[in-house]
Amino acid sequence: xxxxxxxxxxxxxxxxxxxxxxxxxxxxxxxxxxxxxxxxxxxxxxxxxxxxxxxxxxxxxxxxxxxxxxxxxxxxxxxxxxxxxxxxxxxxxxxxxxxxxxxxxxxxxxxxxxxxxxxxxxxxxxxxxxxxxxxxxxxxxxxxxxxxxxxxxxxxxxxxxxxxxxxxxxxxxxxxxxxxxxxxxxxxxxxxxxxxxxxxxxxxxxxxxxxxxxxxxxxxxxxxxxxxxxxxxxxxxxxxxxxxxxxxxxxxxxxxxxxxxxxxxxxxxxxxxxxxxxxxxxxxxxxxxxxxxxxxxxxxxxxxxxxxxxxxxxxxxxxxxxxxx
Amino acid sequence: xxxxxxxxxxxxxxxxxxxxxxxxxxxxxxxxxxxxxxxxxxxxxxxxxxxxxxxxxxxxxxxxxxxxxxxxxxxxxxxxxxxxxxxxxxxxxxxxxxxxxxxxxxxxxxxxxxxxxxxxxxxxxxxxxxxxxxxxxxxxxxxxxxxxxxxxxxxxxxxxxxxxxxxxxxxxxxxxxxxxxxxxxxxxxxxxxxxxxxxxxxxxxxxxxxxxxxxxxxxxxxxxxxxxxxxxxxxxxxxxxxxxxxxxxxxxxxxxxxxxxxxxxxxxxxxxxxxxxxxxxxxxxxxxxxxxxxxxxxxxxxxxxxxxxxxxxxxxxxxxxxxxxxxxxxxxxxxxxxxxxxxxxxxxxxxxxxxxxxxxxxxxxxxxxxxxxxxxxxxxxxxxxxxxxxxxxxxxxxxxxxxxxxxxxxxxxxxxxxxxxxxxxxxxxxxxxxxxxxxxxxxxxxxxxxxxxxxxxxxxxxxxxxxxxxxxxxxxxxxxxxxxxxxxxxxxxxxxxxxxxxxxxxxxxxxxxxxxxxxxxxxxxxxxxxxxxxxxxxxxxxxxxxxx
Ligand SMILES: [Zn+2]
Ligand SMILES: [Zn+2]
Numbered sequence: 001x002x003x004x005x006x007x008x009x010x011x012x013x014x015x016x017x018x019x020x021x022x023x024x025x026x027x028x029x030x031x032x033x034x035x036x037x038x039x040x041x042x043x044x045x046x047x048x049x050x051x052x053x054x055x056x057x058x059x060x061x062x063x064x065x066x067x068x069x070x071x072x073x074x075x076x077x078x079x080x081x082x083x084x085x086x087x088x089x090x091x092x093x094x095x096x097x098x099x100x101x102x103x104x105x106x107x108x109x110x111x112x113x114x115x116x117x118x119x120x121x122x123x124x125x126x127x128x129x130x131x132x133x134x135x136x137x138x139x140x141x142x143x144x145x146x147x148x149x150x151x152x153x154x155x156x157x158x159x160x161x162x163x164x165x166x167x168x169x170x171x172x173x174x175x176x177x178x179x180x181x182x183x184x185x186x187x188x189x190x191x192x193x194x195x196x197x198x199x200x201x202x203x204x205x206x207x208x209x210x211x212x213x214x215x216x217x218x219x220x221x222x223x224x225x226x227x228x229x230x231x232x233x234x235x236x237x238x239x240x241x242x243x244x245x246x247x248x249x250x251x252x253x254x255x256x257x258x259x260x261x262x263x264x265x266x267x268x269x270x271x272x273x274x275x276x277x278x279x280x281x282x283x284x285x286x287x288x289x290x291x292x293x294x295x296x297x298x299x300x301x302x303x304x305x306x307x308x309x310x311x312x313x314x315x316x317x318x319x320x321x322x323x324x325x
Numbered sequence: 326x327x328x329x330x331x332x333x334x335x336x337x338x339x340x341x342x343x344x345x346x347x348x349x350x351x352x353x354x355x356x357x358x359x360x361x362x363x364x365x366x367x368x369x370x371x372x373x374x375x376x377x378x379x380x381x382x383x384x385x386x387x388x389x390x391x392x393x394x395x396x397x398x399x400x401x402x403x404x405x406x407x408x409x410x411x412x413x414x415x416x417x418x419x420x421x422x423x424x425x426x427x428x429x430x431x432x433x434x435x436x437x438x439x440x441x442x443x444x445x446x447x448x449x450x451x452x453x454x455x456x457x458x459x460x461x462x463x464x465x466x467x468x469x470x471x472x473x474x475x476x477x478x479x480x481x482x483x484x485x486x487x488x489x490x491x492x493x494x495x496x497x498x499x500x501x502x503x504x505x506x507x508x509x510x511x512x513x514x515x516x517x518x519x520x521x522x523x524x525x526x527x528x529x530x531x532x533x534x535x536x537x538x539x540x541x542x543x544x545x546x547x548x549x550x551x552x553x554x555x556x557x558x559x560x561x562x563x564x565x566x567x568x569x570x571x572x573x574x575x576x577x578x579x580x581x582x583x584x585x586x587x588x589x590x591x592x593x594x595x596x597x598x599x600x601x602x603x604x605x606x607x608x609x610x611x612x613x614x615x616x617x618x619x620x621x622x623x624x625x626x627x628x629x630x631x632x633x634x635x636x637x638x639x640x641x642x643x644x645x646x647x648x649x650x651x652x653x654x655x656x657x658x659x660x661x662x663x664x665x666x667x668x669x670x671x672x673x674x675x676x677x678x679x680x681x682x683x684x685x686x687x688x689x690x691x692x693x694x695x696x697x698x699x700x701x702x703x704x705x706x707x708x709x710x711x712x713x714x715x716x717x718x719x720x721x722x723x724x725x726x727x728x729x730x731x732x733x734x735x736x737x738x739x740x741x742x743x744x745x746x747x748x749x750x751x752x753x754x755x756x757x758x759x760x761x762x763x764x765x766x767x768x769x770x771x772x773x774x775x776x777x778x779x780x781x782x783x784x785x786x787x788x789x790x791x792x793x794x795x796x797x798x799x800x801x802x803x804x805x806x807x808x809x810x811x812x813x814x815x816x817x818x819x820x821x822x823x824x825x826x827x828x829x830x831x832x833x834x835x836x837x838x839x840x841x842x843x844x845x846x847x848x849x850x851x852x853x854x855x856x857x858x859x860x861x862x863x864x865x866x867x868x869x870x871x872x873x
Contacts, residue, residue, distance in 0.1 A: 125390070126398045126411035128453060138331075145351055146344065224749060229756050233341075236755060244411065244453075246337075247403050251806070253755050255338050267415075290397050297391065 001062065003082055003093050013068070015095025016079035017042070017158055030054055032070055034078025034193060038158065041185050056080065056106065073097040074108030075262055076159030077190060083111050091115040092276065096285070098261065099268040100132060103166040104159070104195045108272075116278035117305070121263040122241050123287035129241055129265040135258040136167045139215065139237060142256055143173075147213040150231035151256070154220030154238040157183045159262050161217050162190045164239055165197040168215065178203045178211060180218035180227075205230075224253060241265065270294060326425050326451060328356060329364045330458035336470035340752030345471045349479035353507070362502020363425045365480065367462065369473035371501055374432055377440060377463045382409055385445055389414055406464060410456035416449035423447050426502070428459065474580045484510035490527040490723055493581040497521035522565030523573040525581045526600055526646050526654070527723035531713060531730035540731075541687045549714050550658070551682040551690055553702055554732055555641055556616045556710040557606040558623075560584070562640055562676075563647075564595040572596070576605075587623070590633045591640060594675035599668060600646040601676065606708065608639035613708040616841070617829045641679045642669050643713075646721060654721035661721065682712060690714075694733060710826070711735045737824040738866060739846065740765065743775050743854040744819040747797040749807045750782065757790055758797040758809060761845070763821055767836065767860040775813055776836040776860060781823060784844030793819075793848070818854040822847035828867050838863050 003013045008025035015021055015031075017038030022031075024043040029036070033053040040047060054060060059069045065087075070080035075096040084091045090113040097119065099108050122129075143151050155161045161183050168177060176199040179187055184202050191197055203216060208230035222228055223236045238254040241261025249257040264272060269291060273281055281295045281302040288304035295302030332352045339345055349368065353361050366372040386395060386409045395412065402408045423431070428447060435443045444463070448456050461467035477496065478489040487510050498520040499506055508514030534540050561577040574595035576585045585592050588605070607614040607622060622636035645665040646654055653661050662681075669678045680701055684690040690712065698706035711734035719729040742763035750759035760782040764775035785793065796811075796819055803810035812818050824846035831839035838860075 124398050124401055125394050126402055126408060128411060128415075130453065145347060224756050226756060233753065245402050246407055249338065253749065253751070253807070255340065255752075255755075256335070257338065290394055293393060294391075 004095065012048075013082055014039070015073065015082060015093070016076055018076065018096065021095065024048070028052065030060070030068075032056065032078040032080050035080070037189060037193070038078060038186070041189055056109075071109045071111050072106035074099065074102060074105060077105045077162070077193060077195065079105060079159075081109075081111060083113065089114055091117070092278075093117040094119055094272075096121065096263055097272070098264045099272065100129065100261075102163050102262075103170065104162045104190060110272070110275050112275075112277045114278055115280045115282065116273060116276045117282040117284060118269065118273060118291070119263065119285040120269060120283050120288050120291045121286040122261065122265050123269060123283070123289075123291040125266045125290070127241060127244055127261075127265045128267060129244065129261045130259055132163075132167060132260045133171065135239070135260050136164070136171045139256065139258060140168070140171050140173055142235060142237075143213065143215055146233075146235065149213070149233045149235050150208075150211045151215045152223055152228055152231060152234045152236055153215060153217045153258070154223045154236070154252075154254075155217055155240075155260075156262075157219055158186050160239060160260070162187055162195060162197060163262070164217055164260070165200060166195065169196070169198050173215065174198075175214060176201045178214055178216040180216070180222055182219050182222075183217060220252065270298075273300070274298070326423050326428060326447075326459065327455040328352070329360070329367070329425050330451070330455040332364070333458050333467070333469065334454050337468070339470065342475065345475055346479045346482060349471065349476055350482040353480060353483055358504045358507060359502035360424050360426050362504060362507065363429050365476060365503055365506075366501035367425070367467075368469055368471060368476040370469075371473075372429065374429075374463050374465070377444065379405060379464050381441060381444070382406065382460060382464065385409075385441060385448075386412065406460035406466065407457055410453055410460055413448050413456055418449075420450065422450050422455070432463070472580075473582055480506065480510055483507070484512065491516075493525065493527060495519050496581065497524050497575075497583075521573070521575075522567040523563040523575040523600075524565075525561060525563065525575075525577045525583075526602075527581065528559065528561065528579055528602060529644075529719075529721050529723060529730065530725040531715075531732040532725060532727060534714065534731040534733040537728075537731070544687075544714075546685065546687050546690070548716055548718070550662070550717055551684060551693075551712050551714050552643070552679045553682065553697060553709045554711040554713045554734070555604040555606060555613070555679065556708050557604040557619055557641075559602075560605045560640065561600055561602055561646075562591060562595055563600040564597045566598060587628060588638050589628060591638050591675060594673050597668070597672055598650065599648040601640065601642050601665075601668075601672070602644040602646055603640040603642040603676070603679070606639050606641055607636050609637060613639075613641075613705040615707055615829075616827065638675070640676050642672075642676055643679050644721065656720065657717060658715050658719045658721075659717040694735065709735065737826055737842075737846075738828070740778075740823050740825070740863065741820055741849065741852065741857045742778060742823050743813050743857045744797075744811050744821060745775060745777055745813050747793075747809050747811055754790070757794045759790055759794070761793075761821070763823060764813070764836070765858045765860050765863065775854070775857075777834065778836045778838060778860070778863065779823065779825070779840040779843040781821070781843045781845050784824070784846055785848065789848060813854055815855040816853050820849040820852040820854055820857050821845050822849055828863060830867065836860055836863075838867060 001011045002009045004015055004021040005012050010027035012026040013030045014035055017035050022039050024047040027049040029048040029051045036051050036053055054070050056070055056072055059067050061067050067085040069083045073079040073081045073095050075098055081095055082093045092111050092113040097108055155164055165177050178201050187200055212232040220238055228234055235256055236254055237256035237258055238252055239258040239260040241263055242248040243257035243259045281300050282305050283291045284305040292302045292304050335348055336345055390412050398412055399408045431443055477492040481487045481489045481492045495517045505517045509516050559579040564574045567573050574592045575583055576588050576591050578584050607619045625632055645661055645668050669676055682693050693700035694712050697709040702709050714731040716729050742765050744761055745764045746762040747758035748760040749755055750757055762777050762780045764777045766773045767776045797809055800812040801809045802812055823843050825840040825843040827841040829839050
């Protein structure tokens, strides 16, 4: 039994649909119904030998008497933390999580435990994410100040893109929101799951030149691709927690960096660790060293897991641009 | 302050000139006096903050963060002020966000002893971007993503019929927070009087002669005078007497920026009342030095007596705009020239007259341009970058009036070089590989190899850019971040004809030479890299006295 295995295994528990956590080819997969739908949308019907949908809060007893249950992680639609209970000992594997409000998925639920396995994508004290609403306001202000320019927003296709759409609606953006072809299927899935996103349109190739004044959401790598050229004097916005650091924003060629993250920032990582009441912390997925150091300074036992194969989905999308999309 | 910081943040990322102007104009429109005036002062470099030492900032953050976590963060972020801005602990009690106005006043009235506490209370109340901007401002390390000229252009944009030069004209008499300026551009007040005893006058500019079709036939050589176009920087040296009878002397760049502090040797030589339009040059032992030498002086921040002695500045006068309170700009050029000749005789040794070229026909002028040394420029010929042709009847008009003054630049140097690396551009070009590093052949350890000699990012049309971008993408052999290495073999690769204005020795480039104003003059799709030029060709140009 493995959580988010990077190689095909017989029995896999999947926290959420991002590609570094949910891979195809496992024998049996346990996940929330939404995560299973996302995997099917990405990998096709036969992505696993067999699947088992588990709702949030439902308890399943595994061989050997371990009870497992899934709890909202607030990261993307269907994302879960996994609680393992055995003879009164409780361990939680967080998967990816955030504490900030997100209208497109169930809010993070705090699960008290003895051992907490936490992600640390933004595990440095410089990652203090501002409220996303303020960043969305920047985007809307810019679209209003430059009504003849298309605003292209680079965002990861699963979760971030839909969160932007929902938050634009909350900010009063009533115009259609345009999306790159790579996002259509997942966005439709969100809408089908009951997340209201308003009028979402796929960008037709010959229509790009007419999209001055519109907001277009696309994978970050496409901002530097030929695809983006046909828009009228495009503004390259990038929505990512990495935009907090200027050197990273520059490196990515962002002209309008939006600090919007789907992972917990430094303050929320620490807060969550304390609130779980866990006495032992395992840190994985990102900048482990600083967070382990911090845990120890709080009198908690902590160790880095140094797992390979997990990255930040956004970082991967940024580092390996796909040509000609 | 948070609003101003957000503007600075946005300007730092926005590459487009017009977008920068709109961002600033939007700010000036939204933000009331005097806050916007202090912002304008910061944007134009007119605000001198009491500089806090980076050490003070380090001490403040040291008391608030763990040293190990700070060090790790600092290493990751790569910038001290930014790291402090991001790591500064949130203080929920501090909810009065300081305005820029309060910060300016606060810095002026705060003693050195109280500065740490004051600064800390501001940092407590600001957001991440606000803290970043404040720390950059007070440590004097803020790179503003817009020039003073652009900020003044944005102010002009607030008005209905106000040109950037109008703002430039009244600017010298103004003080922050510029309430009279905003009142005027918004139509609520009179035009501020330029009370500067040594004001700037917007210069008259020329057009390229090549832009006039059949100019040799259309223009009558008898209507024109010609003089050398000197390769320095165009300046205005202005002297006057202020209300208290004190002598005022100022030196301005072409755009009206005051550069007096960089040239104390010129300022102390201005003992006249008048405005001279001329070229700033370095003259040693009676000989005009190349632009490279001038560049060496311009590069220095600290103006020491040693620097001034080694790089003596000089003004070669082109025109006289005012004299003893009289505005000469409505006179014809020929008349102004006579006044200038008399004026310069009295102006002292730091000033001399730009000599006129003797010619009757365009053919004679063509010959002079081809060989300045034997047509009057003599030993200064290497500092000539072409000729200026001025209509004798032309009055002095600010801006670039058509048909009055023409520049006719010397032919550039040309070299055939091979494309080695391409980098994505910025702004509109961010999806194009539009910055090209090129090289020429040089002897290497294993036979000939291509060594980089320069970088160019213009000289081609938009259509050519599309083709070049396609070529780069198809012929990539290596990638380093935004840079691609492109095939460059003897028989495979792309040759550029590169035009440039001059060449100098450089220790920063592996090839040992650096080009001035290189641009792609032609794309030689037809030429194999094997036939590109060799480094010896450039070295010969370097030793040739004609190349500066
Ligand atoms: Zn994830
Ligand atoms: Zn992840």
